[in-house]
Amino acid sequence: MKLLIDGEWVDSSSGRTAPDISPSTGNNIATFALANREDVESAIDSAEDAFNGWYALGSKNRSKIIVRAAEIIQNRRSELEDILITENGKVIMEARQEVDGVIDQLLYYAGFERKLPGDVLEGPDIQQRLFLHRVPFGVVVALTPWNFPAGMVARKLAPALLTGNTVVLKPSSDTPMAAEWIVKRFIEAGIPKGVLNFITGKGSEIGDLLVSHRKISLVTMTGSTDTGQRIMRKASENMAKLILELGGKAPFIVWRDANLTTALKTLLWAKFWNSGQSCIAAERLYIHEEVYDKFLEMLKKAVSRIKVGDPREADMGPLINRNSLNTMHDFVRDAITRGRRIISGGKVPSLKHELRNGFYFEPTVIEENDQGSPLFQEEIFGPIIGAMKVSDREDVFLKANDSKYGLASYLFTEDNEFIMEAFDRIRFGELYVNMPGPEASNGYHTGFRMTGQAGEGSVYGISEYLKVKNIYLNYGRDVSVPTVRESLISDDLHP
DSSP: OOEEETTEEEOOTTOOEEEEEOTTTOOEEEEEEOOOHHHHHHHHHHHHHHHHHHHHTOHHHHHHHHHHHHHHHHHTHHHHHHHIIIIIOOOHHHHHHHHHHHHHHHHHHHTTTTOOOOEEEEOSSTTEEEEEEEEEOSEEEEEOOSSSTTHHHHHHHHHHHHTTOEEEEEOOTTOHHHHHHHHHHHHHTTOOTTTEEEOOSOHHHHHHHHHHOTTEEEEEEESOHHHHHHHHHHHTTTTOEEEEEOOOOEEEEEOTTSOHHHHHHHHHHHHHGGGGOSTTOEEEEEEETTTHHHHHHHHHHHHHTOOBSOTTTOSBOOOSSHHHHHHHHHHHHHHHHTTOOEEEOOSOOOOOGGGTTSOOOOOEEEEOOOTTSHHHHSOOOSSEEEEEEEOOHHHHHHHHHOSSOOSEEEEEOSOHHHHHHHHHHOOSSEEEESSOOOOOTTSOBOOSGGGEESOBSHHHHHHHTEEEEEEEEEOSSOOOOTTSOGGGSOGGGOO
16 A cells, blocks of 8 residues: 555654454464654645635536545445454444445535525624624545544545545555555545545554644544544644544443343343444443343343354454454453453354464443443443442432543433433433444544544534635724724824
8 A cells, every 4th residue: 555645655754664463263364564763754735735725616526526436436335344254343224324324425515505604793883794704624534443444534524625624544554555555545536636635644653743844734533532532642743733532431321210121132232232342332330230131141042143254254253453352351351350251252263273362352231330430431432331230219310420531322211201311310411322333424523531532424524624714794884993083194194
């Protein structure tokens, strides 16, 4: 894989490359260029040079290119699905759903052409107007994660480009191939050179420059809270705006009157979708004491039927890399050390020979009674969930909110009073009641606390990529300037 700078696919200036590893087998499936500072400077310069021309096209013409890219992706979607299966380890259905999401987001945002919000207000005088005109920020840096390496690219590129910004895109080093494939479809769709630049490399080497560069006006990033905090510190050097979607620790509440079958089906999705590697994944299971034993037994049986292995054959694929796999072992070891009961899973599954170097872990349920434990406080980002018995509504609200994160949450109950109270009491950006996610394109994906700032999706997400520019207009013959004495202005001033 090469870099895309100013419309040309080029090698890194350093000539260095790195391997792209398949999590299913542990094998190298490609190599990608390791960009250096010179490459980053060139990409940013290219985006800045292309900005005026791209903005001048107008949203209608920008929208046409996005729609064209979506059509090309639809016609060649099987290629992207194969990449997601091979490079990311997604099972077939999840790969198809992610490509559906890519197309949906591109078409959704493209539909805002000629609908970008703005206001015209009356000024102090009837012959004065105040235009609150929304304009693009300029050069946007988009940093995308490995867990949804196609979907997150679409969710950042579409609103940034539609609103007239130019983009420097850097995907995760774990999944550069999916992002590269989408960028190539935009090239085929006719995006002008320099509008979209593609950089690969190590965040530790080029990340600081990307987010602190004086020509960068906005940084949008999905990833870990630690990385988000570092970006905040570095971006402050240039006062760039930030859109950050960071960690999650979703509570999943099953109340005594819940439809247990619906709750179970949703939990299987919310916890084990994408091998638990999702910011909106269920991470803390709170079950009312009256249905605790019954629901846990149902969950144990269902989890034992989940087939783990080759993404083309299984229900659940691998984790993304060795570090993620080691983290799962750490959570289980800690739970065992503290005397917790492993209800299901807890180890690497038995696999056929060609998969033994992959990063697989069994879907795991652990009984927990300590709200302060790592299972209930640290983001797991894998196929492990802790289960806790609860009995009091007030207590469950306190426990649900007891997290440094605040992205997604789930509630299963038929009690309408409980539901309405949860609207006010559960302080998370998203609450799914008696249904699964994921978030919709026309929903505003945002969170509380250390989940980040700003958000994506919907008209609110579009507005994040626009800056309000105020234009004060007087169209009368004269204008009153209160602090200037009229005697200072006399006829003899005119030549």
